[in-house]
Amino acid sequence: MAHLARSRLTILLAAFLSAIAVALCITAVALAFSESYGFYEVGNNGYVQSGSAHTFVVNYGAGSNGGRLACQLFNSKGANNVAHGNGSCAVAYGGGEFVWARVYDQSGVSETIGGEAET
Amino acid sequence: MIWPSHKKGILVSIAAAGLLTASGAAYAAVDGASVDRPGAIHQLAGGGGPQRFARAYGLDPAKALAVFTLRNGQTVSVVGDSSARCLIRGSGGQTAETCDDISAINQGQAISVLDECGTEGRNLMEITGLAAEGVGVVRLIWSDGRTQDSVVTQGAFRFEGSNPAPGAPYPIGIAWISGGRNVGEATFPVHGDEFCLPAS
Numbered sequence: 157m158a159h160l161a162r163s164r165l166t167i168l169l170a171a172f173l174s175a176i177a178v179a180l181c182i183t184a185v186a187l188a189f190s191e192s193y194g195f196y197e198v199g200n201n202g203y204v205q206s207g208s209a210h211t212f213v214v215n216y217g218a219g220s221n222g223g224r225l226a227c228q229l230f231n232s233k234g235a236n237n238v239a240h241g242n243g244s245c246a247v248a249y250g251g252g253e254f255v256w257a258r259v260y261d262q263s264g265v266s267e268t269i270g271g272e273a274e275t
Numbered sequence: 276m277i278w279p280s281h282k283k284g285i286l287v288s289i290a291a292a293g294l295l296t297a298s299g300a301a302y303a304a305v306d307g308a309s310v311d312r313p314g315a316i317h318q319l320a321g322g323g324g325p326q327r328f329a330r331a332y333g334l335d336p337a338k339a340l341a342v343f344t345l346r347n348g349q350t351v352s353v354v355g356d357s358s359a360r361c362l363i364r365g366s367g368g369q370t371a372e373t374c375d376d377i378s379a380i381n382q383g384q385a386i387s388v389l390d391e392c393g394t395e396g397r398n399l400m401e402i403t404g405l406a407a408e409g410v411g412v413v414r415l416i417w418s419d420g421r422t423q424d425s426v427v428t429q430g431a432f433r434f435e436g437s438n439p440a441p442g443a444p445y446p447i448g449i450a451w452i453s454g455g456r457n458v459g460e461a462t463f464p465v466h467g468d469e470f471c472l473p474a475s
Contacts, residue, residue: 213366213367213369214369214370214371216371224464224465225464226465226469226472228472228474230472230474231474232474232475234393234474235393235474236390236391236392236393236471236472236474237389237390237391237392238389238390238392238470238471238472239371239387239388239389239390240387240388240389240390240463240464240465240469241373241386241387241388241464242384242385242386242464243384244328244373245387245464246328246364246371246372246373246387247371247389248349248364248366248367248369248370248371250348250366250367258472260472262464262465262466262469274369
């Protein structure tokens with residue numbers, strides 16, 4: 157009898173923990189936000205930018221000609237992280253503040269560039 | 276881009292994001308070299324979720340080996356196979372990847388220069404990248420001729436310092452060192468006046 161009770165308790169506990177795990181996953185998905193921006197042609201040293209500032213933690217960029225790019229997350233309060241790459245770039249910011257996301261074309265010529273920033 | 280003569284003219288590589296795609300190969304010039312690249316931007320526009328770049332190469336980010344922890348707290352790990360490799364920088368559950376095929380890595384295309392321009396008042400600069408095959412040491416070359424070396428670990432390397440003040444010497448590229456010899460060089464994806472971009 158005691159063994160049966162322990163088994164049921166174990167099952168109930170497992171079900172409870174599973175429900176919590178599912179709820180946490182759903183919450184995380186619901187709170188996640190990403191913005192895709194740009195994807196049009198700009199001149200050398202031109203940039204594309206997110207439509208608004210958000211608590212972005214990562215910003216990806218890519219260009220059509222494979223040349224040099226810079227990805228940026230910044231705000232007016234001193235946050236300013238920039239990552240430079242060839243053909244693409246990715247920059248992270250862990251400050252938890254609202255930041256804007258940009259991708260610069262530094263290839264030397266005009267190209268189509270775009271970015272995607274995620275919270 | 277400087278590379279042994281037998282490599283010149285066959286500089287065929289793939290975008291640094293490691294975005295293999297069957298569609299829309301673009302033709303472009305990077306630092307004077309002809310580079311045949313797939314449509315990296317189409318991959319980004321198509322979404323794909325976290326660690327999409329590694330998965331685009333058929334690599335499993337879960338199998339990445341931890342290599343370094345940078346001063347800014349970011350972790351650096353590497354995953355790869357015989358055809359492509361990715362360097363994954365992790366921070367707070369998010370990742371930023373630099374992926375490429377082996378030929379592009381050998382050309383020095385898989386290098387990322389990160390500037391923390393005033394963020395938290397630290398002005399840190401981290402240079403991370405994937406080294407060419409068989410290279411044991413990567414030599415950082417500065418605009419004033421200074422150099423410093425980094426030992427390659429799991430195919431990756433890092434240099435950490437401060438981002439250069441206006442007018443100060445700045446890093447311009449790297450040399451691959453194998454057996455004590457310089458076996459190739461590559462320029463950085465950032466020029467002297469581009470290290471910290473405007474925050475306005």
